[in-house]
Amino acid sequence: MAKVAITVNGSEPGNVFPAFILGSSAVASGDEVIIFCTPGGSPVMVKGIIEKMEVKGLPNLLELFNGLKELGGKIYVCELALDAKDLKKEDFREGIEIIGATTFINEIKDATITFSF
Numbered sequence: 649m650a651k652v653a654i655t656v657n658g659s660e661p662g663n664v665f666p667a668f669i670l671g672s673s674a675v676a677s678g679d680e681v682i683i684f685c686t687p688g689g690s691p692v693m694v695k696g697i698i699e700k701m702e703v704k705g706l707p708n709l710l711e712l713f714n715g716l717k718e719l720g721g722k723i724y725v726c727e728l729a730l731d732a733k734d735l736k737k738e739d740f741r742e743g744i745e746i747i748g749a750t751t752f753i754n755e756i757k758d759a760t761i762t763f764s765f
Contacts, residue, residue, distance in 0.1 A: 653756035655764045656689030668712040681721040690729035
């Protein structure tokens, strides 16, 4: 089993879809998956945003998100996003944890696969 660390650095489809497609594939294969949304990627984790993201030919993002969570994948938002993007903890989807960069780095120290989008 591998540990897969993925950072999401923007809230555009080009940042979000690859992260969730690869993350979902990895967690479905039995790998441990941690997705970390930087302040730039944090808006996509606000309630209701995933539902609005559709790209022709790509899987349903909400299904990818739900599947990843159901299989034990972790999704974090950087705590800096709260001030940087004027967001509150309650603005985010259920199941999202807010952590600092130091915590993320400590969690992924033994990651064998990393991606950044």
